[in-house]
Amino acid sequence: MAVYRMGYRRYAGPVTGRWERFWVLPRVAWRRLFAERLIVALLMAALVWPLLCALYIYVSHQAELLGGMARPLRDLAGIGGPFFIVFMRVQAVLAVLVAALAGPGLIAPDLADNALQLYFSRPLSRAAYILGRLLTLSGLLSLVTWVPGLVLFGIQAGMAGGGWAGANWRLGAGIVAGLGAWILLVSLVALAASAAVKMRVVAGGLVLGFFFVLGGATAMINAVFRSTWAGVLNPAWAARRLWYALLGVDPPAGPGAWESAAALVTIALLLLALLARRLRPVEVTA
Amino acid sequence: MTSTVVELDDLRVRLGRREILRGISCRLGVSGVGRVIGLLGPNGAGKSTLIRTLLGFHRPAAGRALVLGCDCRKERREVQRRVGYMPETDAFIGNMSAVSFLTLMARLSGLPAKAALERAHRTLFQVGLGEARYRELGTYSLGMRQMARLAQAIIHGPDLVVLDEPTNGLDPAARRRMLRLIREMKEEQGMNVLLSSHLLGDVEEVCDEAVIMREGGIVHACNLEEERRSNRRFIELEVMGRDAGLGGALEAAGAHGITEGGGRWRIVLPPEVAIDALWGLLARQGLLVRKLAHRRDTLEEIFLKAMGRITHTPGEAGDAPPRS
Numbered sequence: 258m259a260v261y262r263m264g265y266r267r268y269a270g271p272v273t274g275r276w277e278r279f280w281v282l283p284r285v286a287w288r289r290l291f292a293e294r295l296i297v298a299l300l301m302a303a304l305v306w307p308l309l310c311a312l313y314i315y316v317s318h319q320a321e322l323l324g325g326m327a328r329p330l331r332d333l334a335g336i337g338g339p340f341f342i343v344f345m346r347v348q349a350v351l352a353v354l355v356a357a358l359a360g361p362g363l364i365a366p367d368l369a370d371n372a373l374q375l376y377f378s379r380p381l382s383r384a385a386y387i388l389g390r391l392l393t394l395s396g397l398l399s400l401v402t403w404v405p406g407l408v409l410f411g412i413q414a415g416m417a418g419g420g421w422a423g424a425n426w427r428l429g430a431g432i433v434a435g436l437g438a439w440i441l442l443v444s445l446v447a448l449a450a451s452a453a454v455k456m457r458v459v460a461g462g463l464v465l466g467f468f469f470v471l472g473g474a475t476a477m478i479n480a481v482f483r484s485t486w487a488g489v490l491n492p493a494w495a496a497r498r499l500w501y502a503l504l505g506v507d508p509p510a511g512p513g514a515w516e517s518a519a520a521l522v523t524i525a526l527l528l529l530a531l532l533a534r535r536l537r538p539v540e541v542t543a
Numbered sequence: 544m545t546s547t548v549v550e551l552d553d554l555r556v557r558l559g560r561r562e563i564l565r566g567i568s569c570r571l572g573v574s575g576v577g578r579v580i581g582l583l584g585p586n587g588a589g590k591s592t593l594i595r596t597l598l599g600f601h602r603p604a605a606g607r608a609l610v611l612g613c614d615c616r617k618e619r620r621e622v623q624r625r626v627g628y629m630p631e632t633d634a635f636i637g638n639m640s641a642v643s644f645l646t647l648m649a650r651l652s653g654l655p656a657k658a659a660l661e662r663a664h665r666t667l668f669q670v671g672l673g674e675a676r677y678r679e680l681g682t683y684s685l686g687m688r689q690m691a692r693l694a695q696a697i698i699h700g701p702d703l704v705v706l707d708e709p710t711n712g713l714d715p716a717a718r719r720r721m722l723r724l725i726r727e728m729k730e731e732q733g734m735n736v737l738l739s740s741h742l743l744g745d746v747e748e749v750c751d752e753a754v755i756m757r758e759g760g761i762v763h764a765c766n767l768e769e770e771r772r773s774n775r776r777f778i779e780l781e782v783m784g785r786d787a788g789l790g791g792a793l794e795a796a797g798a799h800g801i802t803e804g805g806g807r808w809r810i811v812l813p814p815e816v817a818i819d820a821l822w823g824l825l826a827r828q829g830l831l832v833r834k835l836a837h838r839r840d841t842l843e844e845i846f847l848k849a850m851g852r853i854t855h856t857p858g859e860a861g862d863a864p865p866r867s
Binding site: 265266267268269270271272273278281282285366367369370371372374375376377378379380381537538539 | 600
């Protein structure tokens with residue numbers, strides 16, 4: 258029977274469980290994000306650097322090729338912590354760009370259209386809503402950060418053979434943990450910007466400003482006070498310091514890994530507090 | 544075993560420093576029997592705050608609120624699963640089509656994907672948006688968005704539908720359609736409806752019982768269904784001539800009347816006394832009729848009395864002591 262002839266009847270069928278209901282949010286959001294050409298194009302562009310890194314790993318294992326190269330180039334060919342740090346730094350910047358484009362569309366439209374009361378009148382808590390949005394963005398950013406990083410680790414392990422993976426497992430774990438922490442922070446910043454301003458373009462600008470302006474400001478503070486401690490105020494610097502510790506690479510001068518981790522956790526908690534304050538079903542004026 | 548739809552027990556709600564709901568207690572509706580409960584009151588009476596408390600948006604400062612037997616605070620998920628909510632203010636996801644929007648809302652309410660999609664189409668046809676269901680909600684008119692809000696409130700077949708000012712901003716045809724849908728929900732689907740409105744005509748037309756709120760409290764509750772069934776007829780009568788014996792004649796005929804002086808009478812006619820009998824009685828008394836108007840306590844009069852604007856309703860003035 259045609260649907261327009263069926264008429265309305267109350268639903269009496271089975272209902273889905275709590276987790277299945279929860280996963281509706283990220284799945285629908287991913288579908289909508291991947292329908293946007295600009296986001297897909299940026300994701301594709303963000304995979305160029307991992308491809309070049311993969312090529313570099315391949316070349317580094319070709320003895321015949323290296324034999325014909327000049328000595329300085331032969332010395333560069335080692336794959337280790339410094340190599341992956343360079344990879345992570347580039348992908349981290351690209352992740353910020355993807356978050357600035359994709360993040361604002363996750364919460365700002367719900368606030369602008371007053372849709373939160375529709376979500377929260379259903380069996381969906383504020384924590385579940387925030388977690389769903391966080392998973393959406395983190396899942397997207399994973400595609401351009403630790404996933405290709407792990408693939409590069411796998412390629413290197415496969416080509417090096419001889420127990421290289423076992424001896425360097427710390428690199429693989431460090432890539433996942435380091436970039437995992439980074440995309441969590443970037444996602445929180447993007448969601449907080451999306452919740453703070455209802456216009457997507459402005460929210461995207463806020464995301465970029467948070468990372469790039471803060472970087473410049475902390476550099477100025479360090480220069481004025483001739484110190485290195487302002488680095489913890491720069492989330493990008495603090496994350497990189499964490500990566501150096503995780504991958505076992507000699508760190509630059511400045512605050513240690515624990516101080517950097519504490520700074521990142523503090524920033525994350527502040528952003529979560531902002532989200533909790535902004536995401537209410539109805540505005541309450543005291 | 545039937546229970547009430549909404550049960551409030553000394554419910555108090557504070558927002559900031561202000562106490563919005565001041566210890567209200569009442570029992571509304573009968574679970575399992577489709578009824579429409581009207582929630583009336585002027586602006587600032589606390590209607591929306593009460594609705595939002597029932598939905599779990601506000602936490603009660605004291606007291607208890609039960610919806611369909613579930614505590615609003617301790618069993619919030621269960622309440623939200625069984626209730627559908629149509630907010631007063633515009634609420635939608637602008638860059639989504641109506642079908643996608645409704646499918647998302649249905650899936651968040653617990654329907655499986657296939658059932659959600661099918662019901663999205665059916666519900667949109669039911670509310671009159673079938674032809675526009677693939678358009679983005681941001682392109683809808685106000686009335687269409689209102690119907691879309693109603694659709695998302697009923698798509699999962701809730702036991703209780705809460706409608707906050709559902710006919711606001713609707714043209715007469717859309718208003719009639721909205722009220723018809725509300726009646727269908729009650730009569731054909733057995734759903735309970737909590738209708739908050741300041742439009743007395745809407746409440747009088749579809750509601751079975753009504754609660755009037757003022758300044759955070761309930762000032763009056765009336766059973767409109769019983770009022771309609773009572774079939775009592777109130778007559779406002781104005782006569783010329785000597786009407787001293789009219790009271791006794793009315794009593795003898797089985798009716799009750801009270802004079803307001805100057806030939807004006809308020810008469811209560813029981814169902815078994817036909818209006819023709821009254822005409823005959825007046826003729827036998829030699830009285831000339833200047834005015835004869837049928838009246839019944841309207842909800843407007845009940846409301847105005849609850850607000851303190853009038854001291855009594857016509858029905859109250861016409862009530863004579865019962866015959867022994």
